[in-house]
Amino acid sequence: MFKKSVLIAVALVSLGLAAQPVNAATKTHTVTDMAGDKVKVPTKVTKVADLWHASNPIVVMLGGADTIVATTQLIHDNALLTSLYPSLKRQAVPFAGSDVQIETLLKADPDVVISSSPAQVTTLRKAKLPTINAMFQTLPDMRKSITLTANVLNTKAAKAEAKAYNAQFKKDVQSVKDKTAAAKTTPSVLHVVGLADLTKVDGTKTIPDEWIKIAGGQNAITEAGNMLTVTPEAIVKADPDVIIVGSTTSAKALAAFQKDSRFKHLTAVKNKRVYGNPIGLFAWDRYSAEADLQIWWAAKKLHPELTKDVNMTTKAKAFYQKFFGQQLTTSQIKTILAGEVAK
Numbered sequence: 001m002f003k004k005s006v007l008i009a010v011a012l013v014s015l016g017l018a019a020q021p022v023n024a025a026t027k028t029h030t031v032t033d034m035a036g037d038k039v040k041v042p043t044k045v046t047k048v049a050d051l052w053h054a055s056n057p058i059v060v061m062l063g064g065a066d067t068i069v070a071t072t073q074l075i076h077d078n079a080l081l082t083s084l085y086p087s088l089k090r091q092a093v094p095f096a097g098s099d100v101q102i103e104t105l106l107k108a109d110p111d112v113v114i115s116s117s118p119a120q121v122t123t124l125r126k127a128k129l130p131t132i133n134a135m136f137q138t139l140p141d142m143r144k145s146i147t148l149t150a151n152v153l154n155t156k157a158a159k160a161e162a163k164a165y166n167a168q169f170k171k172d173v174q175s176v177k178d179k180t181a182a183a184k185t186t187p188s189v190l191h192v193v194g195l196a197d198l199t200k201v202d203g204t205k206t207i208p209d210e211w212i213k214i215a216g217g218q219n220a221i222t223e224a225g226n227m228l229t230v231t232p233e234a235i236v237k238a239d240p241d242v243i244i245v246g247s248t249t250s251a252k253a254l255a256a257f258q259k260d261s262r263f264k265h266l267t268a269v270k271n272k273r274v275y276g277n278p279i280g281l282f283a284w285d286r287y288s289a290e291a292d293l294q295i296w297w298a299a300k301k302l303h304p305e306l307t308k309d310v311n312m313t314t315k316a317k318a319f320y321q322k323f324f325g326q327q328l329t330t331s332q333i334k335t336i337l338a339g340e341v342a343k
């Protein structure tokens with residue numbers, strides 16, 4: 001990787017495309033990113049290349065939609081996000097597969113780059129691009145990453161929004177725990193990444209594991225790690241009370257398990273407690289600021305008797321209005337809650 005990065009940097013210099021270091025006359029400040037690296041960034045940031053899918057909605061939430069000059073294909077193709085923020089559809093997607101195209105990125109002339117890949121960060125820094133690693137793997141670290149992003153954007157509005165979001169999320173986590181504290185049972189929950197592979201699941205020490213616990217459940221998988229491939233026998237042995245499948249509808253999720261001879265006799269399937277996870281500006285179930293809605297949604301699925309007074313449509317409308325300044329329609333919210341792609 002080191003040799004590849006050096007070759008890229010040399011090639012860029014020869015082409016006259018290498019990014020220039022921050023001008024000595026440009027005011028800068030230093031932030032500490034999620035990897036613990038201190039990075040000098042311009043005090044005034046007007047152009048952001050956001051190369052991590054999950055970070056884009058966070059930048060948008062913090063008022064930085066118009067600063068994004070490069071994004072990812074996943075964000076470019078997000079129908080709801082780009083309908084609300086059309087400028088994202090026009091921005092560069094500097095990738096060939098998973099590889100960053102440095103020349104395309106440099107033409108976007110970003111003041112700062114946001115990434116989640118250590119290897120990517122190393123390569124981009126060698127090309128003299130101020131690059132921030134914003135990656136988080138836990139909900140507490142999500143709050144830290146949101147604060148970091150606000151400090152990179154460095155506006156009063158961004159910092160105020162980050163503070164408000166983090167305060168509400170912390171409060172809502174406690175509120176959900178209080179709601180489910182009286183539960184007589186702690187249902188076991190299997191979180192499946194998506195319909196493409198019903199044996200690819202999320203284990204302990206992951207964000208899905210955290211919101212399952214906050215919502216009053218326990219992970220049916222005891223092995224640690226994201227997107228684990230487990231045996232069908234392990235799932236049958238776990239026999240979850242509830243199954244949640246990412247990026248699909250409840251109808252499709254239930255049908256997939258009912259049709260699969262390996263899993264059609266699971267308790268969750270027989271009781272029809274198989275649900276598709278909501279997708280909004282990002283998938284709610286992982287790396288998303290919409291985790292503030294996910295914990296409420298999950299609590300309603302796991303403990304409906306204790307959350308009868310929680311109206312997810314009302315709560316979601318208020319969330320998007322407060323943190324994104326968007327008045328989504330009841331129809332859009334219902335589409336999101338159904339696990340369908342809203343537009």
